[in-house]
Amino acid sequence: MIREHMRIAAIDLGTNSFHMVIVEESSGKGIVEIDRVKDMICIGRGSISTKMLNEDAMDAGVATLKRFVLLASRHGVSIDNIIAFATSAIREARNKDIFLQKVLDETGLHVKVISGPEEAEFIYYGVRNAVTFTEKPDLLFDIGGGSVEFIIADNCHVHLLESRKIGVARMLERFITTDPISKHELNLLDQFFCAELHSSVEKARELKVHRAIASSGTAQNIARMIRFLTGRDSEVVLNNSSFSRKEFQKLYRQVIGLSASERSKLTGLDEKRVDLIIPGLILIDVIFRLFKLREIVISDYALREGMVIHHLAQHGPGSSSTTSCQVDIRRESIMELAYRCHWDKAHSSHIAMLCLQLFDELQPLHDFDATDRELLEYAALLHNIGTFISISAHHKHSQYIIINGELRGFTPLEITIIANIARYHRKSSPSEKHELYAQLKPRHRKTVDMLAAILRIANGLDRGHRCAISSIHAEIDREQINFCLESRDEPDIEIWAACRMKSLLESVTGRTIAFRFLGGQ
Structure with a gap:
């Protein structure tokens, strides 16, 4: 039976260490990590040449697995939803059946011994996510x-x-x-x-x-x-x-x-x-x-994450992650973080749409590429997640959450750029007095300046969270940018708010900015 939420734990019984990761998958939110733990018990110590697991190592392994099962249960994971795979040292040991029976008797865990190629396949599933x-x-x-x-x-x-x-x-x-x-x-x-x-x-x-x-x-x-x-x-x-x-x-x-x-x-x-x-x-x-x-x-991500992804593809809610072509892990990761922070989906999605329109309309004034456009969109989707911590100074909280949100598929630099763009969607402009901005190279600061300026305008244009502005067209000359707006309602509050947010974009483009309402659709 398919459930809306599923929590599972995956345990990797490796030669050096035992690892466990606990995750929850739910429709819409994707896979969210709940906890992870490892214990470097070195069960393979001395067994590689003898092909025999020693008694002390087996006892230590069982004790560790007991703790893992207890931790999983406290996170609401039943023994039936714990998957456990053993790799090299255990699969080669002549007395592995004794150890696996001992594990079953004392913890209730059914450990599957996987082959080398199977291990490689699960690692592949993990890494590509x-x-x-x-x-x-x-x-x-x-x-x-x-x-x-x-x-x-x-x-x-x-x-x-x-x-x-x-x-x-x-x-x-x-x-x-x-x-x-x-x-x-x-x-x-x-x-x-x-x-x-x-x-x-x-x-x-x-x-x-x-x-x-x-x-x-x-x-x-x-x-x-x-x-x-x-x-x-x-x-x-x-x-x-x-x-x-x-x-x-x-x-x-x-x-x-x-x-x-x-x-x-x-x-x-x-x-x-x-x-x-x-x-x-x-x-x-x-x-x-x-x-x-x-x-x-x-x-x-590696073996245990691959175990989780493969298991959920077969038994969990949502779509499979083990299809022939890789899923868009960057977007998937952004959406997971947004849902974890109880985002305002309609508002943030609308802001992201406006940002992309502004980026495209302002293309003659910047030399940014598709990757920069993508980072702008993700910053827009996450710009308000700091309200999960507090409304006050939520732009700073958004920056902190993005930096520490374990986003997948991004380089550390890309995460820092997204976090900075989100941080400057309101209040003060980018400043070298701010540590995360100051550590960027000049060309990356330039990226943040322009993309944050676009986000500020887009944020102003949905000041009332009405998603009223449907499209934006920019008329650009040497001295001025006129933004022509289409809206289902009179966008007085949106234009007022955008005018208050335009100074950064005026600074980075060297042009004054004005807004004009063209009418409804």
């Missing part, structure tokens, strides 16, 4: 403890699904005995990675892949360390952020020769990845080199 694909194929890779999954995909097709037994815990156990790592062991590991990646590299070369998308804790931790090293720690989100080969090499050279005790003091390095980071760095160095990549983009 966090990062926007294009017509050009990208390499996706997910660095686990026991295995690394490689996917090559574009916005409509999957060209490769592979799982290789080269996870960081497996490589640490198999190759690394020295601290710091010796030159000999580093070369052995480098050569092993090169041999394992041969078929993926050949496929990527055939498809002309130049960009990679990385998921998993190892990749995220490396991205975070690069952020601190390059002074970009002020960025809030990792998702859709990227690092170049040059930035990575700087981190690699700094870290690879350090001992474990020296690495433990590094800013941004997770204390439980002090040893695992070494094979992780070597693998990413090989990936950069062999695939001839320009950059690596980070995805916050």
Whole structure:
């Protein structure tokens, strides 16, 4: 039976860590994350060579899963709506059935052991709902403890699904005995990675892949360390952020020769990845080199999010997210955030429509492109969500919510631009005294200035929330812009409000602005 609301939890029983995400899907609002938790119990420690899970690791795993089930129940998720998948270490263990039965007996969880290709497929479902694909194929890779999954995909097709037994815990156990790592062991590991990646590299070369998308804790931790090293720690989100080969090499050279005790003091390095980071760095160095990549983009979504998306596509309300072509995750993410903040849909949608008309009419005065137009629309849709916190200073609250709203499919820069446009839809104009505006480069400030100026006019033109203005035409000369308005009613209040909001647009265009009512439809 299809329900209007569904809450589910997805648990990923990985080699290094167990993760759980809890989400709710409802018609209209899409998928909203409720909670997430992880525990780095390292169930695969020592089992990669012996193919046996040890008793202590199994007991720790069961204890963690008990806590996960309890947390899920407190969020209103029944045991029947918890999906749990086990990956590399557990699927290879000869005593996995003993562990899985113990989990079932003590928690009620039915854990499904998935194959490497299945794991790659679920990772693909997750990543493509966090990062926007294009017509050009990208390499996706997910660095686990026991295995690394490689996917090559574009916005409509999957060209490769592979799982290789080269996870960081497996490589640490198999190759690394020295601290710091010796030159000999580093070369052995480098050569092993090169041999394992041969078929993926050949496929990527055939498809002309130049960009990679990385998921998993190892990749995220490396991205975070690069952020601190390059002074970009002020960025809030990792998702859709990227690092170049040059930035990575700087981190690699700094870290690879350090001992474990020296690495433990590094800013941004997770204390439980002090040893695992070494094979992780070597693998990413090989990936950069062999695939001839320009950059690596980070995805916050991976296996467990893919589990959720696939499950909801089969059992939940709303439409499927696992169809052949990628959904518009940017718009979907914007709408999810808007609904979470109980937005005024009619007003905000009307403002967005007016903004797009104004953008198009003013095209002779600016050189902005389709992406800028898209960011303006999204800022307009979200400009008033700050009222969810308080009416007073809601433009500032809107900025804060957008920055921290975990929007998917956007780069950190794009999120900052959207947040700034929304922040300046009322009250003060953009100012370098404001931190989030000041951190932008001059060309991006120019974008915010123009798009915020357009949003201010559009906001004024729906001052009474009547959605009265149906269309706008701009008559532009060297000294003036006349906006000719069509409306179903006399737009006196709208023109009065727009006149009060026009100074920023007058400043950025160097023209005076006037409004004229042409009549109704």
